[in-house]
Amino acid sequence: MLKLNDLMVKVETIISEIPGAKGMLLIPGLALVTVAGFLSEVCELAQYAHPCQIQKLAGLTLKEYSSGKQKGQTTITKRGRRKLRELLFKTIMPLVAVNNEFKALHKYYTTRAKNPIKKKQSLIALCCKLIRVLYAIGTKGVRYNPQKFINDIKHPEVTGKVA
Numbered sequence: 001m002l003k004l005n006d007l008m009v010k011v012e013t014i015i016s017e018i019p020g021a022k023g024m025l026l027i028p029g030l031a032l033v034t035v036a037g038f039l040s041e042v043c044e045l046a047q048y049a050h051p052c053q054i055q056k057l058a059g060l061t062l063k064e065y066s067s068g069k070q071k072g073q074t075t076i077t078k079r080g081r082r083k084l085r086e087l088l089f090k091t092i093m094p095l096v097a098v099n100n101e102f103k104a105l106h107k108y109y110t111t112r113a114k115n116p117i118k119k120k121q122s123l124i125a126l127c128c129k130l131i132r133v134l135y136a137i138g139t140k141g142v143r144y145n146p147q148k149f150i151n152d153i154k155h156p157e158v159t160g161k162v163a
Contacts (some may be wrong), residue, residue, distance in 0.1 A: 020138035
């Protein structure tokens, strides 16, 4: 137990030196181990021009199995870092349970009137959203703003506003 505490102290000191990591820890539902795992898998966020590159690195990009005559299912590629994909998925499940914004977005994705998606597909979409949020916090140095997170979505079911 003492070694674990010493290790967590070392991880905390290393994380405190990384720009944007403290801002990532302010997201309700994200823990130190999650942020450390994410940053260890993607390395420096400044080397990526767009968060889609991290999404591709995790293997969360979409592909479709189809031929000339039939259209197949659309799935994620799973070409990429398995541990990063696993970390994001294991993070998003408790995040949906704890964080009100992610919970509202998950509910919207699964129950919207036009084009509802399955629960696991919604979780994958939320993993991609989490990547974009962490990328913005890490590169631009912005703080996590729950109101901006919800207002970026232009749907009255989520925001409560009618256009």
